[in-house]
Amino acid sequence: MVSMSSKHKIVTTTKKQSKSVVKKPHPFKRSTVHPTARKIIRFEETETNNAEDDEYDGPTNHIQNNKQQLKLKVQSLLKTRKTLPVYQNKDEIMNHLRSNPVTVLIGETGSGKSTQIPQFLLDDLYKDKKHGSIAVTQPRRVAAINLATRVAQEFGCNLGSTVGYSVRFDNCTNSKTRLKYLTDGMLLRELMMDRNLKEYSVVIIDEAHERTVLTDLILGFLKSLIQGPRPDLKIIVMSATIQAEKFSQFFNNAPILFVEGRKFRVTQYYLKAPSDDIVDSIIRCCVQINQSEQMGDILCFLPGQEEIDKAVTILNKVSEVIAKETKVPLMIGHPLYAALSPAQQSLVFSPVKGFKRKVVFSTNIAETSVTISGVKFVVDSGLRKVKVWRHQLGLATLLTVPISQASAMQRSGRAGRESEGKCYRLYCESDYKKLPFETEPEIARSDVTSPVLMLKRYGIKDIVNWTWFENPGRDSLIMGLQELYTLAALDDSGKITERGKNMALLPIQPHLSSVLIKASESGCLSEVIDIVSCLSVENLLLNPQPEERDEVNERRLTICNGGKRYGDLIMLKELFNVYFYELDKSSSSADERRDWCKELCISYRGFKNVIKVREQLRMYCKRLFGKNDQDLFIAEEGIPKIGENKDEISKILKCFLTGFTKNCAIGMPDRSYRTVSTGETISVHPSSMLFSNKSCPGIMYTEYVFTTKGYARNVSRIELSWLQEVVNNGTAVAKQKVSE
DNA sequence: GAGCACTGC
Structure with missing residues (x-):
């Protein structure tokens, strides 16, 4: 047992799974485990395997059960709930949660913390006829969905009524929802729209020990809320390992509760x-x-x-x-x-x-x-x-x-x-x-441009001295601020611009947001949305096995005439056009699209995500830039043939250049490329369409990765005159913003 | 002629 100073209350739990229930396994026979143990593990599991994740395919029509069915389910689940350590220590835990504004709860795997404590708090809300609802954040989408599904059953309601969840592309809540499981990205988005989180009376940060950038940011926002406009907000930080002291100290020595889990030696x-x-x-x-x-x-x-x-x-x-x-x-x-x-x-x-x-x-x-x-x-x-x-x-x-x-x-x-x-x-x-x-x-080893933009959008003036749970460091923050300034998201005085506000609301990284905004001004929004959607989906283009590499490359080159000359961004648009327009218009079955992806070594699942991102971006663009369907759908008459239109391609690539001015390199007489920012040699990644094309006057890339040497990924051909053009315009934009 | 962990809006 962990010993802590007197300010910390220790809750020990009931007997561990005793050895007697585990039959001694016979050599080379699968060991048998007590059925209860299996049950607990399965029910308590907040994670799931990727097979299920694959099944999950966006908004679902969840089965609606009648009252009698719900009641039966509640009773059958109650037995299992009662065996959980958290359930057995309910009164003691709840006394602490009720009497402290912030509590750190260390619960081991299988303690039941993520499913039970939110329900206890929900009971309290109803009992005391209090307003407000409960938010429980998770680092992963699947966990939020699974937990909400499970808890709705235990609580005896249909999913999406009293108990619901909210993740990207899928909001399963209604006006009656009082307990909401959501990804930490979603809570941050809600914070941007409602700065005081007035909807909630309790916020629970689960899996805080994973220390994702987004969880860390939420912790910072919550601290500033309770110190300022929301002293009444109840906060519970849940964590699996012993980072308890750090969480406690951050929240002015909040009490720490330990709940043992069920696990084996x-x-x-x-x-x-x-x-x-x-x-x-x-x-x-x-x-x-x-x-x-x-x-x-x-x-x-x-x-x-x-x-x-x-x-x-x-x-x-x-x-x-x-x-x-x-x-x-x-x-x-x-x-x-x-x-x-x-x-x-x-x-x-x-x-x-x-x-x-x-x-x-x-x-x-x-x-x-x-x-x-x-x-x-x-x-x-x-x-x-x-x-x-x-x-x-x-x-x-x-x-x-x-x-x-x-x-x-x-x-x-x-x-x-x-x-x-x-x-x-x-x-x-x-x-x-x-x-x-x-x-x-x-957060200590990441690009903080996006977090800084979020803080600026929230209205934080002094970024360096904000209530960081973990301060990423002055240098890193200043680089982020500079980056935002170059993207015209901030003005000379460091204040967020209208452009910056829009950038913060778009669900993509700031550089890509900036590209999108430029595209809406240049009249090529529809095309750029398609490319940006492809770029923001990971693992869209898979690596072919060595033996079929040349074959796959050849097939890709045949389809992508523009990509061959102008590079990977144009290639993505060409591939998108085939997938979305050609395959769809010939009313081909899903199988045909799947085969097409396989032949070109493209992730079919990835392309389905591209379509989802594209829909979302179109919706945001309509809202933010006042675009109508016509602006967006104009390119959809007939099958677009991007590869044949030189002017169109220059227009698109110039939009990208406004977001990635820093990511350019100039062709040298010896056919190497030198970056414009530091003058270092950079190589085109062998996976690029432009790998064997040595005749570009300049290149632009969306990613610069160092492995065995410095590689540019997602590479496009640019003319040096474009670079001059964009740099001049860029300064013009910044100057204009200052004079406003 | 490389080869890259994991999330999130």
């Missing part, structure tokens, strides 16, 4: 000497587990796709040989990372049949976002990949770095969800002790 094993080949070590470890341990699946954490693909290939080769020679289970290796198609991802959830053992090689995705049942052994490389933003250079670097102790704990915990487990750490115990306690928060 995980034994740790370390290497005697450090490993120099992590893939080799991980394979050896799996083979060893397979030979000496009881049945149960293995989950391995590796830093990235490269190591994972390598490990899967080796394991599946080795495993077959070993299983033939000795009487051990056949190991089946599966990769798991975000860039895999949903179908490939879902393979990790299907249980293996027969005398086999599933081995999943995963990135960090399995640390929080995806839960795989049946895992009894975790093998941890102790490494992860992290994107670090260098604000001085305006460039992102992708580094492989050691994880933190908190992260190592989280990874090993994945072995103890259903029964006792084992965790093999492929590093020395002495090295473990040298690891940082906590992962560096995201």
Whole structure:
């Protein structure tokens, strides 16, 4: 038990799952777990696997049940609720929550904090006939939806009535909603529209320990609210690990409550000497587990796709040989990372049949976002990949770095969800002790242009001294402010401009917002919306396997005549046109579109998201710029053929140039490119349409990434005269704003 | 001739 100073109240809980309910597993037989334990884990799970995520496809017509059905469901669920640690300590917890404006609640996995506490508070609201509703924020969409669904059942209402949720593209609430689960991005958006959050009497920040940029921002806003216009607002910070002190101190030493969860013991094993080949070590470890341990699946954490693909290939080769020679289970290796198609991802959830053992090689995705049942052994490389933003250079670097102790704990915990487990750490115990306690928060290594714009939109004058939960640092903030000034979102005095206000409301990064606004002034909004939509969807263009790379490139080039000459932005528009107009107009089935995506190695699911983003952007543009359907739909008469219209292409690319003036490089006589900002050499990324085209006078790119060397991604050809034009106009805009 | 973790509006 954790000991804390007297100001902190400790709530211990009821008996842990006793050993007696877990039958001792027979060697090489899947261990049996007490049915109650399984139930709790399943019901309490706030996360879900990506297979379900794939099923989820935007606004859904949720099943409406009648009162009798709802009541029956409530009764059947109540039994399970009563076994939850939070439920059993209800009175003690509620006394604290009632008597303190801010409470930090540390609840381990399986404690029931995310489902039960909001309901207790809801009961209070009704009992006391109080106004206002409860917001519970989540870092992920799926979690918000699943929690709301579960809690609506427990509470006995239809989803979207008293209990509802709100995530991008899907608002499932009505005027009667009193308990709302929402992503932290959604709450920030609500804050922009209603600065005092007057709708709410309670705000709960769940999973605060993950320390996403958006969660950190919300914490800052909440503190300024309770110190100012909303002293009555009740705040509960929920976290899974021990960052409690930091949260407590931020909120003037708010009390900390501990609620134990239900989890099983995980034994740790370390290497005697450090490993120099992590893939080799991980394979050896799996083979060893397979030979000496009881049945149960293995989950391995590796830093990235490269190591994972390598490990899967080796394991599946080795495993077959070993299983033939000795009487051990056949190991089946599966990769798991975000860039895999949903179908490939879902393979990790299907249980293996027969005398086999599933081995999943995963990135960090399995640390929080995806839960795989049946895992009894975790093998941890102790490494992860992290994107670090260098604000001085305006460039992102992708580094492989050691994880933190908190992260190592989280990874090993994945072995103890259903029964006792084992965790093999492929590093020395002495090295473990040298690891940082906590992962560096995201905001400290991210581009803060967008957060700064949000604060400016909210009316914060002194950004550096704002109530930051974690101040990203003066230099980083000043770079953000400068960036916004160049985008004409701020004027000379640092005040937000009308343009800046619109930029803050658009659901895309500031640079792209700026491009969109320029496009609405230049009369090419419809085309630019299509391209921006493609750019804001991750993993739209997948990497072809090496053996089919040339073939896929050839196919893409055949379709994209404009892209061949003008680069990747125009290519995206050409691909969009085929997907949206040609395939649709020939009334082709979904299958045909799916095949087309497959042939070109494009994510089908990604394109569906592109359509959603496009719809949303069109709606915002109508509202913000007073555009009507005609402005937007004018290009839709007939099938647009962007590749044949030179003037149109220049117009579009010039719009992008206003947002990415800094991201340009000039062609040198030796055919290399030098950036306009620092004069450094930059290479066109080999995935670009312009990779083999060495004759551009200049290039513009939306991303500058350093891996083995500096690479420009999403590259377009530009004329040097355009650059001059835009720079002149840009200063003109800034000057005009000052004189206003 | 590269190869990139994860979210969110």
